[in-house]
Amino acid sequence: MKVAIVGAGWAGLAAAVRATRDGHRVVVHEATRQLGGRARSLALKLPEGGEALLDNGQHIMIGAYTETLALMREVGIVPAQVLHRLPLTLRFPDGRGLGLPDWPSPLDAAWGILTASGWSWRDKLSLLRHAAGWQLRRFQCDDRMTVRQLCRGLPRAVMRELVEPLCVAALNTSAERASAAVFLRVLRDGLFGPARNGWGASNLLIPRVDLGQVFPEQAAEWLQARGAELRLGSRVQTLRRHGGGWALDAEPFDAVLLACPAWEAERLVAASDAGARAWLTSTGALTHEGIATVYATGGPALPLPMLALDSGAGAPAQFVFDRAQLGGPSDVLAFVVSASEGDARTIEQQVIAQAASLGWQVQPIKTVVEKRATFACLPGLSRPPIEVAPGLLACGDYVDGPYPATIEGAVRSAIAAADRLRPTVRTAASAS
Numbered sequence: 001m002k003v004a005i006v007g008a009g010w011a012g013l014a015a016a017v018r019a020t021r022d023g024h025r026v027v028v029h030e031a032t033r034q035l036g037g038r039a040r041s042l043a044l045k046l047p048e049g050g051e052a053l054l055d056n057g058q059h060i061m062i063g064a065y066t067e068t069l070a071l072m073r074e075v076g077i078v079p080a081q082v083l084h085r086l087p088l089t090l091r092f093p094d095g096r097g098l099g100l101p102d103w104p105s106p107l108d109a110a111w112g113i114l115t116a117s118g119w120s121w122r123d124k125l126s127l128l129r130h131a132a133g134w135q136l137r138r139f140q141c142d143d144r145m146t147v148r149q150l151c152r153g154l155p156r157a158v159m160r161e162l163v164e165p166l167c168v169a170a171l172n173t174s175a176e177r178a179s180a181a182v183f184l185r186v187l188r189d190g191l192f193g194p195a196r197n198g199w200g201a202s203n204l205l206i207p208r209v210d211l212g213q214v215f216p217e218q219a220a221e222w223l224q225a226r227g228a229e230l231r232l233g234s235r236v237q238t239l240r241r242h243g244g245g246w247a248l249d250a251e252p253f254d255a256v257l258l259a260c261p262a263w264e265a266e267r268l269v270a271a272s273d274a275g276a277r278a279w280l281t282s283t284g285a286l287t288h289e290g291i292a293t294v295y296a297t298g299g300p301a302l303p304l305p306m307l308a309l310d311s312g313a314g315a316p317a318q319f320v321f322d323r324a325q326l327g328g329p330s331d332v333l334a335f336v337v338s339a340s341e342g343d344a345r346t347i348e349q350q351v352i353a354q355a356a357s358l359g360w361q362v363q364p365i366k367t368v369v370e371k372r373a374t375f376a377c378l379p380g381l382s383r384p385p386i387e388v389a390p391g392l393l394a395c396g397d398y399v400d401g402p403y404p405a406t407i408e409g410a411v412r413s414a415i416a417a418a419d420r421l422r423p424t425v426r427t428a429a430s431a432s
Contacts, residue, residue: 001254009037011410012259018418031235041212063203139188150180208327291373296362374405
């Protein structure tokens with residue numbers, strides 16, 4: 001089949017790799033001239049001169065990202081060479097917080113909870129009781145429940161120093177609004193999942209190179225070596241039915257995979273003759289959350305590559321990363337504001353003040369705001385399905401699936417969409 005993929009982010013490239021491997025002739029359309037979508041490299045000018053390749057936002061993965069890690073290996077990347085592995089650690093600058101040992105699950109979680117710094121024995125036992133209850137219920141709950149409701153009765157310290165940072169990091173939605181059902185799935189697979197390839201499911205995997213080298217650039221080379229075509233700077237204007245397939249800007253294809261952002265896919269489908277009223281309704285009903293990353297110099301060398309921060313009104317950053325420990329330039333910190341609100345200037349000023357409250361006198365280099373970084377992962381959310389119409393599919397972190405808007409969610413949806421092309425191949429083979 002001749003297959004068009006619209007978008008060269010992680011979902012689009014994952015779909016292209018899968019479809020190419022399955023023998024399809026793939027053409028990838030990317031509106032910009034850069035690969036990676038919302039997880040891409042970014043060149044920043046440093047105060048002392050020169051440039052550094054950082055990212056459009058500080059990203060993090062976990063060991064439970066099985067499909068993402070397998071895809072990286074398929075295109076020739078060795079994950080251990082591009083990712084810094086760290087057992088799940090949520091330490092604050094003053095030493096408070098949780099640090100799991102490098103042990104098998106669930107022993108690592110139990111020991112990490114029992115030895116957490118800054119929590120009373122009552123705090124620890126309460127968390128263990130709640131965790132045992134979630135396990136007994138097979139990590140399932142009422143789909144209408146929020147994370148705050150799920151954790152009712154947990155001590156304030158546990159909520160502030162574990163649940164809320166985990167929730168906003170994984171779902172990019174505050175505990176007051178986030179879906180408890182999705183949060184429990186993340187805990188099940190991420191905190192209590194089995195080890196694979198020597199890495200625990202809960203291990204933090206932080207890029208030690210720019211995001212382009214983590215997957216997109218190598219994926220592009222792999223695709224081109226196998227005959228796939230990548231058209232950068234090619235924004236698709238029209239989508240129309242064409243015989244038994246589809247046409248993009250009058251070019252015919254047997255099938256089309258929309259791997260662009262939800263609003264771009266909505267634009268193309270709404271202006272086409274696809275119908276798909278229900279799909280458009282569910283896509284249009286999505287609301288989005290922002291993520292901001294403030295890159296700054298002048299701060300201290302951190303004791304770990306990543307620290308959690310006390311966040312709240314006027315102190316928006318939940319995490320800070322020491323880029324020198326992650327293969328980046330020295331004296332550069334990345335402050336991450338998940339579920340961010342406000343403009344870049346306001347966020348930047350608030351983060352500088354937040355750092356000053358810790359005794360860190362930092363100077364901003366660049367503040368990057370992705371205003372629609374993820375969808376808001378709300379209770380009872382009905383996400384659009386993969387199939388838009390026959391031969392027209394959608395993939396990305398926003399389509400229906402078990403995970404929130406993460407790289408793993410995007411990759412899994414892409415693989416599922418590409419796999420739906422397989423029956424056509426088998427039918428054609430049988431006919432021949």
